[in-house]
Structures are given as structure tokens and as C-alpha cells.
Amino acid sequence: MxxxxxxxxxxxxxxxxxxxxxxxxxxxxxxxxxxxxxxxxxxxxxxxxxxxxxxxxxxxxxxxxxxxxxxxxxxxxxxxxxxxxxxxxxxxxxxxxxxxxxxxxxxxxxxxxxxxxxxxxxxxxxxxxxxxxxxxxxxxxGAKRDDTPGVGMAQRVFSMGSGNSQKGLRIWEETGESIARHIWDAGLVFSSCLAFLSLSDSTRSLSHAQKLPILKKALQRPNLRVLELGAGCGIVGITLASSIALHSVLLSDLPAASSILSRNLSTLPLPIRPKLSSQVLDWSSSLPSNVASTRWDLVLVADCTYNPDVVPDLVATLGRIVERRVVGKETLVALAMKVRHESEMVFFDLMRERGFVVRETIKIPLPVLGGEREEIEIFVFAYRD
Ligand SMILES: C[S@@+](CC[C@H](N)C(=O)[O-])C[C@H]1O[C@@H](n2cnc3c(N)ncnc32)[C@H](O)[C@@H]1O
Incomplete structure (x- = not known):
């Protein structure tokens, strides 16, 4: 893309x-x-x-x-x-x-x-x-302006769903050099899947979404507690809360993402806004107390596995989160990635060692104008009891 x-x-x-x-x-x-x-x-x-x-x-x-x-x-x-x-x-x-x-x-x-x-x-x-x-x-x-080169924000606008259930989604991202606080292919494709997973029609767009039956079933349960790690500008969690208003979603990332997350949450329509919140959660630190004391049903992660140096911290964080699950009740981790380099595969070794198993997975081909097709993969992990 x-x-x-x-x-x-x-x-x-x-x-x-x-x-x-x-x-x-x-x-x-x-x-x-x-x-x-x-x-x-x-x-x-x-x-x-x-x-x-x-x-x-x-x-x-x-x-x-x-x-x-x-x-x-x-x-x-x-x-x-x-x-x-x-x-x-x-x-x-x-x-x-x-x-x-x-x-x-x-x-x-x-x-x-x-x-x-x-x-x-x-x-x-x-x-x-x-x-x-x-x-x-x-x-x-005569208007006053900020002359700092490249500093600012811009918006991406997408329509979600189809037919009568069509809604608009507006996401602010940073302009300039930041690679973290803008929209990424894996997050965008994952958001599209989540939006269609919640719909009951069965058009062609749904063919991939339908291949995630475990995730789809989990999303049908009311009042899920959903945590997003490395949320960036928040498109994935915001899409989920906008598609299925029954769930509450906590978006987390490093302090540098706090202002763009707050901005995106503050511009949401009122019925959705109370369902979403954001806070700092650094994978290299222990869990904030409110996160540690919550039993999460679903953890969302999009395009966070590209840097093998931080992957051990990400897996350790996922491990700490699932330790709190209710015995006999699964915490699912739904993760989207675009594999850019072989070294990213270390993530799967670490997840296996930490006790996670892949419950389901899909590959979504992504054509690239003037270039080679790419692929977004979505994995749904569960923790082995
Ligand atoms: C490529 S971006 C993906 C953003 C978003 N998930 C999306 O798909 O649009 C990776 C995100 O991971 C976050 N991240 C990197 N290291 C982190 C850490 N140690 N703790 C928490 N978040 C981290 C970055 O700040 C960034 O927002």
C-alpha cells in the first residue's frame, strides 16, 4: 500500500x-x-x-x-x-x-x-x-503559524462496514519523521478485518474475516476487556470499539504516542468515546497496576514485531498479562504483522517458549502499485494452561 x-x-x-x-x-x-x-x-x-x-x-x-x-x-x-x-x-x-x-x-x-x-x-x-x-x-x-518544518498532523479517513452499517473513521497521524505515530499496513488491514468480523453479512470482503472463527466468536461475547499494546495512533482499538460498541478498549504505547492517542480519542463520537481510554505501557517496564489487576479477555497487537531488539520485552509483557487470566478462561492475543525480515521470526520462538500456541491464522495478500505483492498475517494466540 x-x-x-x-x-x-x-x-x-x-x-x-x-x-x-x-x-x-x-x-x-x-x-x-x-x-x-x-x-x-x-x-x-x-x-x-x-x-x-x-x-x-x-x-x-x-x-x-x-x-x-x-x-x-x-x-x-x-x-x-x-x-x-x-x-x-x-x-x-x-x-x-x-x-x-x-x-x-x-x-x-x-x-x-x-x-x-x-x-x-x-x-x-x-x-x-x-x-x-x-x-x-x-x-x-495575518494568522499566527508554527514555522517548525514538518511538524503537524494530518488525517486519514476511511468508511467502515457496508450498506446501512457504513460509518466513517477519522484518524489523526503525525506528519514529519516519526515512524511510530502514523498508520501502518498491518494495522490498517487488521482494522478492516475487525470491522468486518463484527458484521453478519457474507460478502466477498468477509471471506478472510470469516477465516478467524475463534476471534469472531470471542468478539461476540459482551463486555470484553480489550487491551492494545503499541497502539500508535490507535486505529486498531478505535475500529474495534467503533464496530462493537459493547467492548471497552484500553490503548497503550510509549509516552511519545500519548498526545496523538488522546487527540484521536477526543474526536470520537460520544457513544463510543466512553468505551476507550489510553495510557502509557512500556514493554520494558513492569505492568502499570491497573493493567496488572485486570483480567483481560483480548490483547491486540499490530505491526509491533519488526524490531527483534524489543521483541523479548513485548513477549514478556504478553506473558505478564496472561498470568492474570481467569483459570479455565482464555486470554486471546490477536496480532497482525507484515513480515519484512527473517529476523522477525524470533518472535514466534519466544512466544512458544513462553507458553503461547497459535489457535488460528490467516494471510491477506496486499497488492502494491508498481511493486511486488506483500502479505499481512494475522495470528490468534492463546496461552496453554
Ligand atoms: C509500527 S508502530 C505500530 C503502531 C500501530 N499498532 C499501528 O499498527 O498503526 C509500533 C508501535 O510500537 C510502539 N513501541 C515500540 N517499543 C515499545 C515499547 N517498548 N513499549 C511500548 N510500545 C512500544 C511504538 O511506539 C509504536 O507505536
Missing amino acids: HYIRFLKPPRPLITASPASLSAKITVTTDLGESFLLSNVSLVVELEFKDGTSVLGEGKGREFVWKGRDGMRALEILIQVPVSKGGRKIGSEMVRMLVGPKEDALAVDSFRKILDMQHQNDDSGEIGGIVPIRSMAIDINP
């Missing part, structure tokens, strides 16, 4: 008349280690805070990402109309949205993510690009 990222978040050009916004974007994989190698038309749109279009529906400006020429960054310059439908734009905040022009390439729904594996090679459009939505920008030339 590829992601559009702001290298320079949009800002108004003070001297330009009419007002213009400039930004710099790139299109990379989740790790940011490789750029999109294909040529793709992108569309830039502007939106008022209430979601209506500034430029007019379907009138976004087109820019071409020239991956075949080795492009690594694309400058965007876009004129802002003086007024729109009687609204004076200079006095309002606007957001910039950048996404692929071709709808089939836009990764904007969980259904599309699960359906990507069925894309037909003949279409020449294998893979997808996750669009980006900027923070609200005050285009008033």
Missing part, C-alpha cells in the same frame, strides 16, 4: 494575489523506505471546515506523480478563490485533501482494503494509495 504524506503541510503564500496555498507531498510505503514508482494522477481539493468543497465538487486541481522518472517529492501550488457561494474564503479555515484521481486507486474504505486482493492484473491498477487530509489552515495572511 502507498500513502500520500505531507513533507511540508499546506500554508498560504502571503505575497500571492489571489491567495494561494503551497504544500509538498510524497507518496511512499508505510515504512517510508520506498517511493511510488508508477505515474499516477492526483487530485488536490480544498474543503471548508463543514466539509463543503471550496473549489466546487469535481473541480479539484490535477497534479501528476511521476514515479517512473524517480520522483520523490511533488510541490503543490493551488489558488484559493476569493469567495464561494457568497462565503468570503479569506475569513474561513480550509483543509487540503490529496488523493488519487482514479477512484479505484483510492484506499478510502475498509471494504476496498479487503477487496484489493481480488484486483485483476489485467486492469493495470494493482494496489492502492491512501489519501490525506490536512489540518485546518487559516488562509488569512
Whole structure:
């Protein structure tokens, strides 16, 4: 999967008349280690805070990402109309949205993510690009701005579920150099599966989700106590709580992730918000007392096994968590990963030694535009009594 990222978040050009916004974007994989190698038309749109279009529906400006020429960054310059439908734009905040022009390439729904594996090679459009939505920008030339390069946040927007059960999910992530506090392929695919696991229809998107019967059955129990480790910006736990409102979810990570987690929790709609909380949980320290004293039913982990140096601490943490389980009642650990390197396999040796067994597993193929297919694997572990 590829992601559009702001290298320079949009800002108004003070001297330009009419007002213009400039930004710099790139299109990379989740790790940011490789750029999109294909040529793709992108569309830039502007939106008022209430979601209506500034430029007019379907009138976004087109820019071409020239991956075949080795492009690594694309400058965007876009004129802002003086007024729109009687609204004076200079006095309002606007957001910039950048996404692929071709709808089939836009990764904007969980259904599309699960359906990507069925894309037909003949279409020449294998893979997808996750669009980006900027923070609200005050285009008033006198407005105060943070000039620190690359600092800021941007939003990813996905529709969840299907038909009548379609809901929107908005997740803030950090722009800039952080590799931890943005969305990752394994977390995104895992979230898509969790959202569809909770649905009862049986369309093609569900074919993978249905292959996790143990997890699906566990999720049907009311009032599960769910803990997420290494939650990053929180997409996995937030998706679960948004899909199955009966469960309460504690999202945890290092202190550096606290502000993005709080931001994502604070913007959730009211019926879901009370079900979610976040706190610091460092795998290299003992468990916080409230975590140690809770009997967890399910632990979620996404894309946390890529660094073999911290994997022993992660497994030790999982071991401490399951020690507290109710005898005769399983604590499940549902973990998603994209294997990037052989060295990551040490995780499975350590889990086996610590007494965990794999109860079920699925592989979800992930086509990559202009590159080799990848695979996300989901494992459901239980602790052996
Ligand atoms: C690749 S990110 C995955 C984030 C998220 N699960 C997702 O899929 O979007 C790995 C996460 O593990 C967290 N992490 C790394 N070492 C940790 C530790 N010792 N204790 C707790 N979290 C840690 C990082 O802060 C980061 O958020």
C-alpha cells in the first residue's frame, strides 16, 4: 500500500494575489523506505471546515506523480478563490485533501482494503494509495503559524462496514519523521478485518474475516476487556470499539504516542468515546497496576514485531498479562504483522517458549502499485494452561 504524506503541510503564500496555498507531498510505503514508482494522477481539493468543497465538487486541481522518472517529492501550488457561494474564503479555515484521481486507486474504505486482493492484473491498477487530509489552515495572511518544518498532523479517513452499517473513521497521524505515530499496513488491514468480523453479512470482503472463527466468536461475547499494546495512533482499538460498541478498549504505547492517542480519542463520537481510554505501557517496564489487576479477555497487537531488539520485552509483557487470566478462561492475543525480515521470526520462538500456541491464522495478500505483492498475517494466540 502507498500513502500520500505531507513533507511540508499546506500554508498560504502571503505575497500571492489571489491567495494561494503551497504544500509538498510524497507518496511512499508505510515504512517510508520506498517511493511510488508508477505515474499516477492526483487530485488536490480544498474543503471548508463543514466539509463543503471550496473549489466546487469535481473541480479539484490535477497534479501528476511521476514515479517512473524517480520522483520523490511533488510541490503543490493551488489558488484559493476569493469567495464561494457568497462565503468570503479569506475569513474561513480550509483543509487540503490529496488523493488519487482514479477512484479505484483510492484506499478510502475498509471494504476496498479487503477487496484489493481480488484486483485483476489485467486492469493495470494493482494496489492502492491512501489519501490525506490536512489540518485546518487559516488562509488569512495575518494568522499566527508554527514555522517548525514538518511538524503537524494530518488525517486519514476511511468508511467502515457496508450498506446501512457504513460509518466513517477519522484518524489523526503525525506528519514529519516519526515512524511510530502514523498508520501502518498491518494495522490498517487488521482494522478492516475487525470491522468486518463484527458484521453478519457474507460478502466477498468477509471471506478472510470469516477465516478467524475463534476471534469472531470471542468478539461476540459482551463486555470484553480489550487491551492494545503499541497502539500508535490507535486505529486498531478505535475500529474495534467503533464496530462493537459493547467492548471497552484500553490503548497503550510509549509516552511519545500519548498526545496523538488522546487527540484521536477526543474526536470520537460520544457513544463510543466512553468505551476507550489510553495510557502509557512500556514493554520494558513492569505492568502499570491497573493493567496488572485486570483480567483481560483480548490483547491486540499490530505491526509491533519488526524490531527483534524489543521483541523479548513485548513477549514478556504478553506473558505478564496472561498470568492474570481467569483459570479455565482464555486470554486471546490477536496480532497482525507484515513480515519484512527473517529476523522477525524470533518472535514466534519466544512466544512458544513462553507458553503461547497459535489457535488460528490467516494471510491477506496486499497488492502494491508498481511493486511486488506483500502479505499481512494475522495470528490468534492463546496461552496453554
Ligand atoms: C509500527 S508502530 C505500530 C503502531 C500501530 N499498532 C499501528 O499498527 O498503526 C509500533 C508501535 O510500537 C510502539 N513501541 C515500540 N517499543 C515499545 C515499547 N517498548 N513499549 C511500548 N510500545 C512500544 C511504538 O511506539 C509504536 O507505536
